[in-house]
Amino acid sequence: MIRKGMITLLLLLASGCAQEPTDYSELDLSVGHGSVAGANIAISGGLGAILEMRSGYIELWLQSPAVTVTLDLAGSAVEDWRIVLRNAVTGMTHLNPVAVNSSTATQAGTTYTVDINAAAGGSYALDFSTVDVTATDAFSFAVLSDIQDAIGDVGDIYSIINGDASLRFVVSAGDLAHDGTTSQMRRFRDVLFQLNIPFYGTPGNHDTYDGQYAYWRTIFGRASFTFRYKGATFIFADSSGATIEERVYGWLKSWVPASGSDVQFFISHYPAIDPCGARNGGFSSRNEAYKLIAILGGGDVEAIFNGHIHSYYHFDTAGIDTYISGGGGGHPELYDGVGRHYLKVTVNAGSGSYSVSRVDVD
Amino acid sequence: MVEQVKGNVTAVLLLLCLVPCIVHADEVQVTGATGGRTAQDDSEYHPGFLSGAASIFPGVLVRGSGHYVAGDKDTAWDLFCIGTASLGVLAGTALYYAHSGASSRLSWPMVPVIAASGSGFALSWLADLYGSTVGMNRSHAGPYRGGGLRVRPFLGMVVVDDVQFEYSRFLHYGLEARYGAFSVTPMAWNALDDTNNRYLIETEIELVGVNGLVKKFESPVLSASPLFRYGYHDFEDDGFNKRWIDLCAVSTITLGSIWNSMRGAWIHYEIGYNREWVTFPVIPGDPVLTTDQLLFEMGFGVDIGRLSAPFGEVYVYYNHRRDDFTGGITGGFAGYVGVKTELRLRDRMSLKLGYSYGYAAVVDIQCAVRF
Secondary structure (H helix, E strand, C coil), X not given: XXXXXXXXXXXXXXXXXXXXXXXXXXXXXXXXXXXXXXXXXXXXXXXXXXXXEECCEEEEEECCCCEEEEEEECCCCCCEEEEEEECCCCCCXXXXXXXXXXXXXXXXXXXXXXXXXXXXXXXXXXXXXXXXXXXXXXXXXXXXXXXXXXXXXXXXHHHHHHCCCCEEEEEECCCCCCCCCHHHHHHHHHHHCCCXXXXXXXXXXHHHCCCCHHHHHHHCCCCCEEEXXXXXXXXXXXXXXXXXXXXXXXXXXXXXXXXXXXXXXXXXXXXXXXXXXXXXXXXXXXXXXXXXXXXXXXXXXXXXXXXXXXXXXXXXXXXXEEEEEXXXXXXXXXXXXXXXXXXXXXXXXXXXXXXXXXXXXX | CHHHHHHHHHHHHHHHHHHHHHCCCCEEECXXXXXXXXXXXXXXXXXXXXXXXXXXCCCCCCCCHHHHXXXXXXXXXXXXXXXXXXXXXXXXXXXXXXXXXXXXXXXXXXXXXXXXXXXXXXXXXXXXXXXXXXXXXXXCCCCEEECCEEEEEEEEEEEEECXXXXXXXXXXXEEEEEECCEEEEEEEEEECCCCEXXXXXXXXXXXXXXXXXXXXXXCCCEEEEEEEEEEEXXXXXXXXXXXXXXEEEEEXXXXXXXXXXXXXXXXXXXXEEEEEEEECCCCCCXXXXXXXXXXXXXXXXXXXXXXXXXXXXXXXXXXXXXXXXXXXXXXXXXXEEEEEEEEECCCCEEEEEEEEECCCEEEEEEEEECC
């Protein structure tokens, strides 16, 4: 009797539920799409969050220095629109103003505003970027991650970044706030207005502690996305759960080979493999980590930028240059001689080269 | 792929036919094994519902509560000391490690201490729970002494639920061969719905224990062995394959030989080092990535049924590794948990069931025949 009971119990156990797969990446699919009063808007690649949309007014938070905004106007839609682009790259311009009657555009800091007049009943693709978006001469960007509970102190890093005119934008591997509450994330974005160049990031585990997966998409946009700028491809993948969702792997497989001869950078929060094996601060599954490396290496990604570990590491991952930089101000790793810092990356897509230097703040 | 599986299965079946002819099974149970410490007076020891409840609360925090309520104050004190010391070491090391920002300079010395002290805290709770509910009601059986060659082929199925990979079902088979203190176990996993194949050979030499190589330390209480594993795992469709070695020290402590209230229970530890070489044929130049990790497993097992003739055992465990089918529960630090069960269906045949839960969920069902 006991034996039968044990066998039954074990079979029940064996058929027990598996870990429910998460599907937060589905939230990315709706980012950058909206409609109001006969007008539909779509941002190419979902590269922006719609902060506000009402008849005649659209306010977006951009996730790329180059975006195409498609405006479909029904016959009943208004024709005069003000488009406000926040988190815009310095020198942004409307590249194809002929299609619409574009009046004067202004830029203050990272906010670009343009008024257009577009006939109702038409569809308009509006390209916004810098005039040199397709040039392959050198440019620089910064990598800053793991700010966490130092939101109030990050202004000094922003000041140093603002003082470097060669930097076009900042990319981040996440952990912008400590617990990812809406108030913390809102505060982070408020402080971000001290920065004179745009900030593009993917969330870290601290940004999702509070379960605010949807809120990230509301204020910043997608968690996994890609853009091209001046011959370089930037690929952001959400690894805030120490894994990358199956759907995102599908995207990665199309994003990585699509860039062809570009210099390719991959930005994600968790390192696939922690170089310190006892600590194991990488992906939950090492087999998944190797799968990711195979995709990135097979697609000729040049460099990986991770955060999560509050120090600085530079190592080789199966031929891919890998940087862990978590110097934004989160509780630091001790005994490593590394304090708060960010990375400055200079890319010359024309020669297919790049260089990385660490800028120490403390 | 299918042909390869067929070939491997055929080899195992042939082996199954051959081994009865060449093997002389000789395994006896150690009789008169030294009993553990008893309560002051067995008549005062009353394990049951009340003591079991006490082992849960306040026992989850105060170790030995169950034994104290049951009347075994000596064992209660022992468990209290073990649990409290473990918690103290765990808190001290974990807090300092956290303060250091999980410093890589401290990880190799501190993470094993955190894991060991955490396991001491967890296992002392399971021991209290077990001993204060069923332990004393059981007769004491000593560990098994293996004499001649013992061979145990096994064949089974592994079901893996991992959203990251196409595979879900594996044919799992192998052969456990033991001769005195030596054992070797080659085994394989061949995916039935993918091109994924895994092979592993495990070798163990029992130095201390009833079968121990070092007779001077022969003991029914403790067995300790070095263990070596070499494995190969091909993720052909995912663009990589890997080889690895594990160098470990494993130990099993028969709790019933120390405390009578825990007759039929044991704890198992494994600690070691893993190094892995991952090759990526899809990356130009076939680069090799070398990684390493701490190996650590701790578990608590009990015999099922009358201990004079137990018909099986259950073993619950935590495993720190993150490179096998299961992976870690969370990002950063943690490995996975699992339960293994063996039920002796007939004299020589047993059914093994395993369930592990981490990043993926893995169910392992095997049938083993002992010769």
